Amino acid sequence: MKKSASKPRTRTPTKAVLKNSRSEISTANSSRRNGASSGKFPVRKNPHGIPDYRLEVLDCRTVEEWVDGQFRYNIEGDLSAEPPPLRESKYLNKQQSIEIYRYMLLNRKMEQTLENLFKQQKVVGGVYLGLGQEGCSCASAYALGEGDWIGPMIRNQGALLVRGFEPRDVMMQYMAKSGAPTGGRDAGSHFGDKHKRHIAAPISMLGDLIPVLAGVALGARLQGKNIACLTWVGDGGQSTGPTYEGFNFAAVQKLGVILIVENNLWAYSTPVDRQVACKDLANRAIGYGVPGVIVDGTDPNQVYDVTYEAAQRAHAREGATLIEAKMMRMRGHAMHDAATYVPPAYFEYWKKRDPIARMEKYLLEKRWMSTKENSDLIASTQKEIDEDRDFADASPYPEGTTAGERVFCDNSIEIPFLYGKPKVKQSDKKKLRAASDVAHFR
Amino acid sequence: MAPVTYLEAIREGIWEEMERDPAVFCIGEDIGVYGGAFKVTEGFIHHFGSERVIDTPIAEAAIVSAAFGASLTGMRPVAEFQFMDFISCAHNQIINMVAKANYRWDAPAPLVLRGPSGGGVSGGPFHSQNPETYYAHTPGLKVICPATARDAKGLIKAAIRDNNPCLFFEHKFLYRRIKEELPNEDYTVEIGKARMHREGRDVSVITYAAMVYVAQEAADILAKEGIELEIVDLRTVAPLDKEAIANTVKKTNRVIILHEDTKTGGLAGEIAAVINELAFDDLDAPIARIASLDTPVPFSPPLEKFFLPKVEDVVREARRLRAY
Numbered sequence A: 001m002k003k004s005a006s007k008p009r010t011r012t013p014t015k016a017v018l019k020n021s022r023s024e025i026s027t028a029n030s031s032r033r034n035g036a037s038s039g040k041f042p043v044r045k046n047p048h049g050i051p052d053y054r055l056e057v058l059d060c061r062t063v064e065e066w067v068d069g070q071f072r073y074n075i076e077g078d079l080s081a082e083p084p085p086l087r088e089s090k091y092l093n094k095q096q097s098i099e100i101y102r103y104m105l106l107n108r109k110m111e112q113t114l115e116n117l118f119k120q121q122k123v124v125g126g127v128y129l130g131l132g133q134e135g136c137s138c139a140s141a142y143a144l145g146e147g148d149w150i151g152p153m154i155r156n157q158g159a160l161l162v163r164g165f166e167p168r169d170v171m172m173q174y175m176a177k178s179g180a181p182t183g184g185r186d187a188g189s190h191f192g193d194k195h196k197r198h199i200a201a202p203i204s205m206l207g208d209l210i211p212v213l214a215g216v217a218l219g220a221r222l223q224g225k226n227i228a229c230l231t232w233v234g235d236g237g238q239s240t241g242p243t244y245e246g247f248n249f250a251a252v253q254k255l256g257v258i259l260i261v262e263n264n265l266w267a268y269s270t271p272v273d274r275q276v277a278c279k280d281l282a283n284r285a286i287g288y289g290v291p292g293v294i295v296d297g298t299d300p301n302q303v304y305d306v307t308y309e310a311a312q313r314a315h316a317r318e319g320a321t322l323i324e325a326k327m328m329r330m331r332g333h334a335m336h337d338a339a340t341y342v343p344p345a346y347f348e349y350w351k352k353r354d355p356i357a358r359m360e361k362y363l364l365e366k367r368w369m370s371t372k373e374n375s376d377l378i379a380s381t382q383k384e385i386d387e388d389r390d391f392a393d394a395s396p397y398p399e400g401t402t403a404g405e406r407v408f409c410d411n412s413i414e415i416p417f418l419y420g421k422p423k424v425k426q427s428d429k430k431k432l433r434a435a436s437d438v439a440h441f442r
Numbered sequence B: 001m002a003p004v005t006y007l008e009a010i011r012e013g014i015w016e017e018m019e020r021d022p023a024v025f026c027i028g029e030d031i032g033v034y035g036g037a038f039k040v041t042e043g044f045i046h047h048f049g050s051e052r053v054i055d056t057p058i059a060e061a062a063i064v065s066a067a068f069g070a071s072l073t074g075m076r077p078v079a080e081f082q083f084m085d086f087i088s089c090a091h092n093q094i095i096n097m098v099a100k101a102n103y104r105w106d107a108p109a110p111l112v113l114r115g116p117s118g119g120g121v122s123g124g125p126f127h128s129q130n131p132e133t134y135y136a137h138t139p140g141l142k143v144i145c146p147a148t149a150r151d152a153k154g155l156i157k158a159a160i161r162d163n164n165p166c167l168f169f170e171h172k173f174l175y176r177r178i179k180e181e182l183p184n185e186d187y188t189v190e191i192g193k194a195r196m197h198r199e200g201r202d203v204s205v206i207t208y209a210a211m212v213y214v215a216q217e218a219a220d221i222l223a224k225e226g227i228e229l230e231i232v233d234l235r236t237v238a239p240l241d242k243e244a245i246a247n248t249v250k251k252t253n254r255v256i257i258l259h260e261d262t263k264t265g266g267l268a269g270e271i272a273a274v275i276n277e278l279a280f281d282d283l284d285a286p287i288a289r290i291a292s293l294d295t296p297v298p299f300s301p302p303l304e305k306f307f308l309p310k311v312e313d314v315v316r317e318a319r320r321l322r323a324y
Ligand SMILES: Cc1ncc(C[n+]2csc(CCOP(=O)(O)OP(=O)(O)O)c2C)c(N)n1
Pocket: A155, A204, A205, A206, A233, A234, A235, A236, A237, A238, A240, A262, A264, A266, A267, A268, A329, A333, B029, B058, B059, B060, B082, B086, B089
């Protein structure tokens, strides 16, 4: 019923989301280009043989502690290290890197604006921020091709922007407006778009998108196309049954599901050390029988490269990939949560690893962007966000009386194949009859 | 004693049972240092320790089945769903493992599954649902939906002491909106017994949970027109207090059944059938049903307002039945 009210607009740099880099750069020559990925910073392996692309390994645990009869969490380990540089990407060129950076800026500014709107009581319900995780959401979604799908979770609003939704769409969702993609029927990032942008809408129940994305890949394969289906799950959400069922299904069927486990150390108030007993969530890949990798989730280059390679595997029908992205949820679970249970040293450590600040520094040092270009980009993204905020704010609420519509789909509507008609064997009535004879002991 | 909110009443009830009985412990997501998403178990971990106030992985099926397993050893777990909407993630465990255990293998399951349910707070389709009817339909489960602070405390204590699996649907709209003074002494409220919320001679409203207050507002309006509503708060939807249902129909001869859950297949149909069986001859008018629209719970305030039963609906139906 409700389609997004927003019209595509032109901006700088142009939105090349759905134009994938795959065709532009070949793996071979780009890895030659790139010294850092092989020589200077070799990819280490964790004790279980899982490739770990991080340039630093944070070794620490969140432990229970009692002080004056009160329970609290503390950190066991050393958090004094200075942040490393970004790893050089094997694949990204200048224009693509700047574009990812622009999406990250847009993602952050959109969420900062949502926070302000929340404080002005213009948002209905809560606001969930992906602060500190923008690099992971944006760079991973950017690594996909046009026919590929994503299934984003609440902290992946940047991925929605990369796939072509506008900040105003997200804002209208949060403000429960009629022009929002769900027309006010669902909240926040709970929306999708089958046809154009290939986005499966999440439900709140964590892990439930994973088998859905496996099914999307299956459907596409039945229609003759091997696609990549990227979805994300938290360190908390991955504890659910559907995570196992869905990802195992994808692994067995060799479906091109890319599962990014966003290990941001917390699930609401629960530290990852109370969520799982293993050290690296990527270890689970061994059990599923698929490749697993570890990346620094605040390094967009690492995230892009491994997602891109996983997408190539998916397109070549080589099956699923599990990526663990390590980072930190830099705020409470949602706006209402002051996160007082988080030992402050975590915030201090990860604040120095802010993905946007790191990417900015990287682009400036590489001279892929001048300070002038940077400030222009920051200003233009801010302008875009401000315009979208005003648009969303001024747009109307839905009519209450429409609440009962569209519980069912009318049978006059044709549901098209997204990838083409499946090829099936010609029917053979004789064989059907023979089978029927067997069933009836004739 | 100072008045206590509905939420605090539940907290007091669980706290007192944990102090009284070492078999009782709490298990759920973020119930420890955070005190639960709505703070029902605030402070518990400091007092009872992390052994008896257990933060679990996000795994509702495991929470329910582990609670059941612990109950097999004589423990009395109180498990929290962060929102009752997530009960669906443990549906199989509840209806197959837990509900049937006593019947199949003489293994009673003295556990409580509790959490916030209900709408009216712009929670959207996954933080507003009223899933009680799925479970009221399942033999072997007791399903409790309190409307007052006093009942919330008395019923949570009764549920913890009950030898059967009890599902305790707290209404999040009521958590901090209602308060009352509670008795000083230890008390329980009997599971399966309705409460007369307001006496009246003209039209009965049989309802429960937050809808009690919708009926009450309607009653105040109708009183000015000389129509006296009687409001029966069921408090427990499984087992139903059939006697209380029949008694009010025998008294007023006109009945509205009101609930926040959606209409088709909702409890109103069952209650209407009970009336048909026990008090058909006492009816002077057709039974009226008021319930939410047969759609998911929509998020945007105008949509949700249209979706939910309203005071005007009760006023309109009461007038219609009175004039019938
Ligand atoms: C099955 C299920 N149970 C409980 C919840 C409530 N809940 C919402 S988000 C959340 C924490 C999620 O943590 P994580 O998966 O690590 O994601 P993060 O918020 O850190 O991005 C919980 C418990 C839920 N959405 N789904």
